[in-house]
Amino acid sequence: MHRREPSNWLTYQHLNFLKRQVSFTGSCISCNWFDGTHKPQTEFSHLKPTAENAAVQNVSASRKAGSPDEPPHVQVETEEEKQARLDRQWKQLKVDRADLPDIYARLSKIKLTALVVTTAAAGFAMAPVPFDPIIFFVSSLGTGLASCAANSINQYFEMPFDSNMNRTKNRPLVRGQISPLHAVSFALACGVPGVALLTLAVNPLTGFLGALNIFLYTCCYTPLKRLSITNTWVGAVVGAIPPVMGWTAATGCLEPGALLLGGFLYSWQFPHFNALSWNLREDYSRGGYRMMSVTHPTMCKRVALRHSLGLIGLSTLAPVLDVTTWTFPIISLPINLYISYLAFRFYHKGDRSSARKLFFCSLWHLPMLLLLALTCKKYSRNQEGATLPAASLPLTLPAN
């Protein structure tokens, strides 16, 4: 058996190029370019071969979405081994206890949940009230559980669509690792305690916002993705609610400061998502997703630019609303200008690389912005302005 050194001749870029040439109409070639560790799901079908159509069927047939940067490597195997491997690919739907944490992590989109909890925590921290670590922890936990529930239901609804998109092929329901009922039960097991925790241990307003967010995400955003481009705006609201929840968890009421923080997330969503969706247009089109990047490309770029500039305006609004000092708009100007610059380039060039640059910038821009806001937080406020509803915190500890 000889192994060829992959990086010498066949790189991920080459395979991606080949993948783009895939046509399902013609011949059925698929070759195993991957060894068993990648668990290739290359399939062989006996469609009629066509001579000139020359379709290369899925040379990189199933690439796990989780490992986009690993170069594929080639392994030579005998016919029997290959058949045995194919046979092994039929798996019994038997949930191994040991796999459950990993499955649940992917079902609940744990990284996204962590980001949501971080934005909620930022909202909590920005609220101009004494920091209560217990309520902070409880509200973060409740928000995290609510987010897990929403993400699980989203995956439950979207199973056939996820199967057909490269980015999402790796999800548990798509791979058949758990049943749909299991996913729904997990969602209920997270969502009900999460919302209950927020309502009873924090305050009803936060609980209501949590439940509203779950509803918006699962029953509005998810179906809308396939019906209309307004899904992006609904999704931006969904992203804006967690910091508002953090603020209301701390103060107990909806104040302009909370809405401002929500506004930051709302505006940020557009350069973030529009840039991401720009390079996924083929998958969205094939999967039937109606996204601005596919149906209204000019609007997509314009909206991203508009909201990037809007972030500058919102940063200036922060000291006006007594959320931060006047230092904040000044020190956040460089990063806001940078993302606006990248959005402007995206608007003008509208190519893959400018979209990618804007997307990656958005990933660090948001945490940076929130951190800067935190460092410029305004601690002293007028007495009339601040309301500390101790009555709405039924589980306040005696020490407090």
Add this chain to the structure above:
Amino acid sequence: MTELQVTCMQHLLLYLPRSVRAPSPARLHACRCSCTRSAYRPEPSSTHDWVGPPNPLSNLRPIVYHIPENETELEKRLRNLRQETEDWNHNFWAKQNITFSKEKEAFIISQLKAKGLTLRDEDGRRRSLSSEEMAMFYKNFLDKNRLRHANYNKEWYRRNFTITLLMARVTLNSVWRTVSERHSSKKNGTPTS
């Protein structure tokens, strides 16, 4: 190698980068290519479903549903509904993917023709269009299929709900059955504890 396999190999080699294009005989033999679908489908077990590899056309995984001993009416209904939904899903997505690829191919050819270019360049490599040019096709595809997608969506949600509710009922029933069996066997079992 069969003739089909040889054709496959030729096609495959055409798309490899130049540096690889002229493989040595050793390399040729090393790349085993089979164009027959593995028709393997395991027998239904009585306890667990079998989940297979994704179908190349629809990208959905086939499932061989388990048939429990003493299958109840409800369980049979669930199994049939799941199987039928799976077939329906597979048909939709296979058709969708095939149509998409066909129309994409036709679009690329027509665009290249309009530019006065052939499908392949001098090296024999396929020409591709820029992503902006392809974007026209993607938009068109989505707009053309809007109603079809919306109908599929509605139907899929309805089926998904029904299946999940049925699964819940089946699970509750079997739990209840197990509990009541255990309860009655305890009653009829050892008289002293």
